[in-house]
Amino acid sequence: MKTSHWLTSSKLNSSNILPFLVSGRNSFDLRDETRLIFSSKRDTLFQEAYKPPYLRPFFIKSLDISIGSGNKIGNSFLGWEGSSLFQLQGSYYKPSSEWINSPGYPSYFQSLRPIFPRCLECHTTFSQSENWQSPISTNRYNKENIVFGIDCQRCHGEVIDHVKYHRENPIDSIGRNIISYSTFNQQQRIDMCALCHAGVGKNINKPAFSFTPGDALNQYLTSETTDEPDVHSNQVGLLLRSPCFINFEEMDCMTCHDPHSNEKQSMLKFNASCVECHPNPKHRTVLSENSFDCVSCHMPLESSKLMKIQINLDSISPVQVRTHRIGIYIEGELLL
Ligand code: HEC
Ligand code: HEC
Ligand code: HEC
Ligand code: HEC
Ligand code: HEC
Ligand code: HEC
Structure with missing residues (x-):
């Protein structure tokens, strides 16, 4: 909550x-x-x-x-x-x-x-x-x-039959009548987040709210066509362009995130997830005292092109969001 x-x-x-x-x-x-x-x-x-x-x-x-x-x-x-x-x-x-x-x-x-x-x-x-x-x-x-x-039902589907069954069968410890992510493939796991984290897109021919976890998102929405996904609300588009995602078969959002908890003070956890796959990164540059803060250098904050805030009438400033395009950045520019 x-x-x-x-x-x-x-x-x-x-x-x-x-x-x-x-x-x-x-x-x-x-x-x-x-x-x-x-x-x-x-x-x-x-x-x-x-x-x-x-x-x-x-x-x-x-x-x-x-x-x-x-x-x-x-x-x-x-x-x-x-x-x-x-x-x-x-x-x-x-x-x-x-x-x-x-x-x-x-x-x-x-x-x-x-x-x-x-x-x-x-x-x-x-x-x-x-x-x-x-x-x-x-x-x-x-x-x-x-x-x-x-809430839970948004990501796990309708739970009424699940609750009814377990009220009637309190000793059954296997979750029944509920959508479980353990049976999902990578695409299904990502699509559930992409419903809301891959840009606005356009509903194809299905009514809003008819997408259920497990469905293929491309049957439901046409996603953003742009080559440059915005840092605001398109984490999926950016992650898909990252070397980590491209070179590691099983990566998805849950590699780093737990959708059930407040992750506000979780930088240590995020950095630990980098080290899990990159125990000995080869740095030629001499790293400063913040060498364990992988995220600050490899997922830097960027200005959103879509989300701008007008605090007074003469200045519109873009919102700063962390990019999900993991990579090597030199002075804010992605090294390709
Ligand atoms: C934003 C989406 C989201 C919300 C909201 C959410 N969950 Fe989950 N839940 C997930 C995902 C994704 C997994 C799979 C995690 C993994 O495999 O690492 C999961 C896994 C689980 C599991 C483990 C069984 C399984 O299917 O893998 C349980 C139990 C669970 N959630 C219960 C809940 C409950 C109870 C709530 C509401 C309080 C809730 N969830 C809200 C996305 C969500
Ligand atoms: C129904 C739409 C929806 C789905 C599905 C959804 N999200 Fe979100 N998510 C949002 C919105 C909206 C916000 C911004 C909430 C706010 O701050 O008002 C958000 C915020 C977040 C944040 C930022 C949390 C923070 O504290 O700043 C993370 C991380 C996140 N989502 C991950 C996920 C992952 C991983 C999944 C897939 C399991 C997922 N979301 C599925 C709509 C969704
Ligand atoms: C495609 C899904 C999507 C749609 C459509 C969408 N949002 Fe969001 N919204 C998000 C996500 C995801 C975030 C979290 C910030 C991010 O990703 O940069 C967010 C963030 C926000 C925030 C800032 C919350 C905070 O404190 O960080 C507001 C306010 C907001 N949206 C309002 C709206 C309103 C109003 C509409 C409709 C007119 C709308 N959004 C349409 C997904 C969406
Ligand atoms: C699930 C495993 C996994 C996780 C988690 C992961 N990566 Fe990667 N990453 C890879 C793989 C695989 C490659 C491609 C092979 C390589 O360069 O090591 C890669 C490549 C990279 C590269 C090389 C980019 C280039 O252009 O050569 C950088 C930098 C990087 N990752 C940083 C990070 C950071 C920072 C994090 C944490 C935010 C992270 N990675 C999390 C698997 C992962
Ligand atoms: C390699 C690790 C990693 C993966 C994989 C990852 N994230 Fe993140 N995510 C982060 C980090 C680090 C932050 C920044 C947290 C902070 O600033 O507190 C973040 C922040 C966010 C935020 C908040 C954005 C904001 O406004 O600051 C959202 C939303 C989000 N992630 C969604 C996703 C979604 C959706 C996926 C899957 C497509 C995903 N993430 C995959 C590491 C990851
Ligand atoms: C001060 C900024 C900075 C920090 C902090 C940082 N890196 Fe790097 N990283 C770089 C730069 C710049 C490069 C390009 C190679 C070079 O010149 O050192 C790089 C290269 C890499 C590479 C590609 C080289 C290789 O070994 O394949 C990986 C992977 C990587 N970093 C992972 C990490 C991880 C994991 C952490 C956290 C433990 C981290 N980095 C912390 C700036 C940083």
Whole structure:
């Protein structure tokens, strides 16, 4: 429950809105002089939009759902209009505790952007759109049928028969009626992560949320066609281009990651996984005191081309993300 997966989306209510309201930092101005102000009334967080002389708002909208764990970048917010779901213009940028223009929004006022199922497919366990059995996207949902966060069922499939069986057969110690990764091949193991970690892609002809662990992803999505996978949200594309992956048959994401635990302070563990396969790397360069920090040199932080944050109107800065293209980097450039 401490993983970013679990925390990646939630319904907003009195118990979780307060951290977003830091006194004196609850507004920002857009280029057309619109001022967005964030405040709470009873249990609800609101975004209000004002024009000079900033006396009464011309636009008010509640923030009903938070997307993003806030562990690295921050949170975006969604709001309901009847059964239709929209993204709001204000996002919360965690590193400096302030409200910013949502990534991708213009720098002038725009009311709302519709939220299609692919967004929720990566950030919730399940969301039922009005036409959930059809591949055609809509932003209308059944509000009561959204499971927030990414929980066990997202990666292990529906568990109802599993739970029922083991309640009825408490002495059977073999997991039954559940999808197990131990029977998966490398492609199936990677595809399960690639559903959300290989870029946005395009749904082919299958409805959102119909992909089940074990399925072949290329029957479900057409992946990014670009030759240069972005460091933001395309770890799969980058890892597949790494010499470690190319030369080691069994590598997948779980070689380094445990999807069940919070890995925030895990650099020692990650570096240990490098040493397991590279016990004696040959370094001609003299390594400094950080010689055990393999990751900092061979998986350096890079600027994302897709994810940019506009903290004030005159500067847009790219988010720094660790590349999964493992390799030899000299002054930030990959040595091919
Ligand atoms: C293809 C899957 C995918 C889609 C679609 C997607 N995201 Fe994400 N999102 C991710 C991943 C993966 C991350 C983790 C950061 C990374 O990989 O760089 C992330 C990170 C974020 C974060 C930052 C969380 C943090 O604190 O680090 C926010 C906010 C966010 N997404 C909002 C959205 C919204 C809103 C939409 C839809 C309009 C959306 N995302 C669509 C996969 C996706
Ligand atoms: C992000 C995806 C993800 C989530 C969420 C997740 N798991 Fe897993 N789980 C995996 C993967 C991948 C493996 C295989 C690990 C390996 O082989 O190294 C696994 C393995 C397991 C296993 C070992 C049996 C097996 O199939 O290999 C159990 C038991 C398990 N998970 C239970 C849970 C429970 C309970 C939850 C919720 C609290 C959960 N998992 C949430 C991805 C996930
Ligand atoms: C349903 C979509 C989905 C699936 C499936 C999924 N992830 Fe994620 N993953 C995300 C999103 C979204 C985030 C960003 C969460 C946030 O910070 O809001 C994320 C974050 C992560 C992180 C960063 C954790 C952190 O603390 O910063 C790792 C590592 C990760 N995923 C690995 C995996 C692996 C390995 C698998 C396959 C077993 C997997 N994921 C499957 C959506 C998914
Ligand atoms: C599962 C085994 C495995 C793991 C884990 C692994 N590698 Fe590799 N790596 C390989 C293999 C195999 C090669 C190709 C043969 C070689 O150069 O040793 C390789 C190649 C490399 C290269 C050579 C690149 C080049 O262009 O010559 C570097 C650098 C490297 N790995 C660094 C790392 C780092 C850093 C980590 C940890 C983040 C890591 N590896 C984790 C198996 C692995
Ligand atoms: C060779 C080891 C290794 C492998 C294999 C690996 N990762 Fe990572 N991953 C790392 C390291 C190291 C970090 C950086 C952790 C940090 O900065 O705290 C990381 C970070 C991440 C993050 C967080 C990105 C961010 O915003 O900082 C995500 C998401 C992720 N990995 C997903 C994946 C997925 C999906 C796969 C499989 C395609 C995968 N990783 C395979 C070592 C690995
Ligand atoms: C200060 C940066 C730095 C650190 C820390 C570092 N490396 Fe390297 N590594 C390099 C450079 C630069 C090269 C290119 C060869 C050379 O000139 O030394 C290299 C080469 C390599 C190679 C390819 C040569 C070979 O032996 O096949 C591997 C594998 C490797 N490193 C693994 C690791 C591992 C594992 C660690 C952690 C124990 C590590 N490196 C720590 C910078 C670093």
